[in-house]
Amino acid sequence: MRTRRLGNTDLELTVIGLGTWAIGGSWQFGWGPQDDADSIRTILAAIDGGINWIDTAPIYGCGHSESIVGLALRELREKPLIATKCGLLWNDKREKINCLDHDSIIKECEDSLKRLGVDVIDLYQMHWPQPEAQLEEAWEAMATLVQQGKVRNIGASNFTVEQLQRVVAIYPPASLQPPYSMLRRDIEEGMIDYCGQNSIGIVAYSPMQKGLLTGKFSAEHMRTLAADDHRLNDPNFDGEKFQKNLSIIESLRPIAERNGKTVAQLAIAWVLRKEEITAAIVGARKQSQIEETVQAGDWILSDEEIEEISRILE
Template identity: 50%
Template sequence: MATTNLPTVPLGATGLPITRVGFGAWAIGGGDWEFGWGPQQDEASIGAIHRALELGVNWIDTAAGYGFGHSESVVGRALQGVDERPYVFTKCSLLNDGTGRVVRSLKRDSILREAEASLKRLGVDAIDLYQIHWPRPEAELEEGWAAMAELKEQGLVRHIGVSNFDVAQIRRAQAIAPVESLQPPYSLLEREVEAEILPAARQDGIGVIVYSPMGSGLLTGAMTRERIAAMPDNDWRKNDDWFTEPQLTRNLALADRLRAVGERHGVSAGAIAVAWTLTNPAVSGAIAGFRRAEQVDPVVEAVRVELTEADLAEITGGSPYAR
C-alpha cells in the first residue's frame, strides 16, 4: 500500500527498520474514557491510517487503554485487506474500572489476558512490539516484566519494551529480561528525559520512540485559545496545565516560532516540532497522532527536515524550558 519510500532506522536491538515518524492512535480511541480526546469518527480514523500508510509510514502505536480497546479495534479494521501490513505496537496495564476511569495492573494473569484481547482486536498473529504502558503499581513491576518475557517466549509478541519508565525502573526490568525499547514523552514542552533517561537508553542500545512530540496538538500551529475554549468536556486537554494559563501564553509563542521556522523550510509548525525531537541522537522515531487524513501529510514531512543551528536557537528562543 506504501507509495513513498521514507527513510528508516533500526529500533535499537530489535532490528525493526522503522520510519522516523509513526502513526499514534491515542486520539482515535475517542472520548469515552478518562484520557479521551472527545468525539471521534472511526471512518475518519481509518482514513488517516490509510493515508499514513500510503505515504510510507510503516508502524502504528496504539494501546489497549486508548478507549479501552476501541483504538485497537479501529486499527484492526484499518489493517483488514492491507497488502503490506505495518508494524503494530501496543501496550498493556491500563484497565477500565467500569466507569471509564483507569486502574492499573501489572499482575501476570492480567497482562496475559490483555495480550490475548489485543491480538483479537488487532487481528494479528503476533504483536510486533508489546509495551508496559506505565510502571504502576510499581510493586508489581518485576511480575509484569516477567509476564512480558513469557509472552515473547511464546511467540505472541515479537519484542518487548516499556513506556514512561525511569532509569531505575528500566534497570529493574533488565535484571529479568532485556528491555528492547522505551517510549517516553518528549517535546519542546517536556524535556526532562534529556537529563538521564535518553542518555541511558542510548548507552544501553535501547530503541526510543517518543510520544506527544507536538505537545498533544499545542505545537501544530493550528491551536488557538478559541479552539481550546470550544473543546468538548470529555477532551482531557481542556483543563490540562499546558492548555491553561500561565503556561498557555508561552506555549502558543513557541508554536509561533515553530511556524516561522517551518515557513523557511516549506513545512508546518508541527513538522518542525517533530523534526526537533528527531535531532536527539537517542531517538529512533517519533509518534505523531492523527485524527483525519488531511492532518497526515504536513507532519510526515518532518522526516525530510534538516534543522540548522540557527533554527534550533530560534526554536528554543534562547531559553529552553521544561514542564
C-alpha cells in the same frame, strides 16, 4: 521515509510512527467524539505516506483504538509493524485502572491479538510502571509472551532510569516510550544518554504536545474542544502556562515558514534531531493531519536552526 533500527531488535522503524490515542474516542482521557471512518482513512493515509508502524493501546477508548487499527489492517496487503501496550485496564465508567498482575498481562495480550486480528505483536510495551512493586512480576509475564511467540519484543513506557535498570536483568527492553517535545524535555536529563549507551530505542510520544505545537491553538480554539476532551484539564492548555506556550510557538513560526514548512513539521523534525530518538509517534485523527505531518520525516534541521530553537526555548 528515513528509518532507524529500534534498539537491539531487527525492527527498522520509519522515523514517524502513527499514534492512535485520539482515534479511541470517548473515555476518561479521551479527545472527544471521533468518527471511525475518519480514523480508518487516517491510518490508510499514514501507510500510504510511507509510515511503517502504528502505536496503539487497549486503554485508548477501552479497546476501540485497537479494534479500529484491526479493521484498517484488514484493508492492507502489506501490514505495518504493530506496537501496543499492557498494564492499564478500565472499569464500567471507562476510567483507567493500573494493573500489573501476571495473569492479567497474559490475558490482556490475548485480547489485544484478537482486537488487532494479528498472530503476533511486534512491540509490546508496559504502559505505566504502576503499581511499582509489581514491575518485575509484569516484566516476567511480558518475557513469557516473547517465549510463547505472541510478542516479538518488549518495551517500557513512562519508566525512570532506575525502573529500566530493574527489568534489564529479567529481559532486555527493546525500547522506551517517553514524552518528548519542545515543551517537555525531561528525558534530556540522563534518560537519552542511558538509552543510547544501552541500545534501548526511544519512541517519543506527544511530539506536538497533544496538538499544541501545530500552531493552531488559541483561547478561541480552546472553546471549540468537546466537553470531554481531556486537554481542557491539561495545565499546558491553561492559564499562564498556556500563554507562555503560545508565545514560544509564535517565535517558532518564522523558522517553519521560511523553510516552507508548518509548525507541526518543525516540532517533529526537532524531536528527530537526535540519533538516539528512533522515532516520533505522531498522533492524528484526520487524513489531512497525517498527510501534513508525515512530511516532517525527511526534514533534517541545520545546526543553526537547532541553535536558534534552543534560544527560543530557553
